[in-house]
Amino acid sequence: MVGVLLAFYSERTVAGRQERFCNLGAWCVLPEFRFHSLKLLKALLAQPGYHFTDLSPSGNVVPINTRLGFRFLDTTTALMPNLPWPSRPGRRLVSADPEVIRRTLAGPDLERYLDHAEAPAARHIVLVDGEEFCHVVFRRDRRKRLPLFGSILYVSNPALFRRMHRMLLRHLLLRHGVLATLAELRVVGGRPPLSMLLPDTRRKMFRSDSLDPDDVDYLYSELVCLSW
Template sequence: MNASIRPARPDDRNEVVDLLHTHMSAKIPRERWALLFDYPWRPADAPDCGRVLQEGGRIVGYLGATYVDRTLDGRVERICNMSSWYLLRPYRGQGHGRAMVLDLTANPDLTYTDLTATPQVDAMLRAHAGFAILDRQRWILRGKDRAADVDLRDIAPAIIPLSHHAGMRNVRFVQAFTPSGSCIFAVHVKRKGEGLAYHQLLHADRPEILAGQAEAIAAALLPEPAAVLAIDCRLVPDRPVGAAVEDIAQPRLYKSRTLRPAQIDNLYNEVLLLDQKLP
């Protein structure tokens, strides 16, 4: 076999969608897979759409990459989220997958994330590609049968970053008015396990208020007993009152020379594009 790696281009979309839908998961509709190439937050000068492994003009492997530019601490930081890594079986075990990752993540000026790495991918990224743990635990808060001393209002996301996610399925945008002040946050709502509805925090504009008022916010937010508010530990400065701790099944990973874990939230990832669940 004489396979080679190159950047994925927008005109690779149809062939990559066929590869992923046919071989990786037919449960994900083709139009969802196509969003990896055309997503709301894609910078106009995004360098590529990931990496493809090609042989004889045929794409036999793909590693997805979605890019976003975020203003953090007064600087514009480009973040690349990796996902949807698939090789046809005859091309596995030959180093192609690792080579694709190393080629994609070679730019030291970018921050890279993988929020859904399997144990095998986790081991490879940390051992060979310079990735580290972004988060491995989250705070869990359950609703309480009492009146909450906060007022929650669902809002339409009007400005970046939340406006990138307007209209996305199962994403809720909320403004909380609390005794400590107001904060705006976004949660992704999905059922896991035995029907437990996780309200997974994606982003909060004032994490310190969310942390201090999380118990009351959960009481007002959660619509049923079989629901929890889940907050990755890095996303708030302190343990919320009343919170239990839970291990994240697949730890979130990152590689960055410029950003701290607390600066990297869960807003930009393939889970939202593909309508999946964050581990």
């Protein structure tokens, strides 16, 4: 074997339809066979009936993807400091306990959690306010080689996330040792209060003939499977 292009496959329900996704992962070819590299990518993209995502393309891969029809996702990102905000007793709850998460989630939300419960890079939290709940998936992330950040990958209920984001940030600080949280605005539904927009963000790309950017999330991908 002289070259590999890793891919993650999934079937998702989008707007009531079953859609097939192929997420591009690591792409490695031995130097003496590098001139064959593009054959791997073109063979993968030739698979019919798939929507393709590349959620962590390296700098030299971005122009190749662009020439092959990939588009950029909006990755405008807010940085939030995780502060020990005072907590108030009441019906609101933030928990990372797997049993609490299983009892709270239902239907497709529970299915998504069970699919990712053992994913190495995915960490799960549930926010509860009365009858409402929000499943949050985040990963530990490095910036400037410092493993002090948490990146929000998925939010099932953006409105509840915004109402309870201070409780979540407190939880991330005190229970997970995460000093700051990175949140893409399209994932969390807008810019959180007291956040700072980052001048540069990591690019993410997708290729589809029928789906819009809002139909693409980061579940079932290398972002939940691989830590770095």
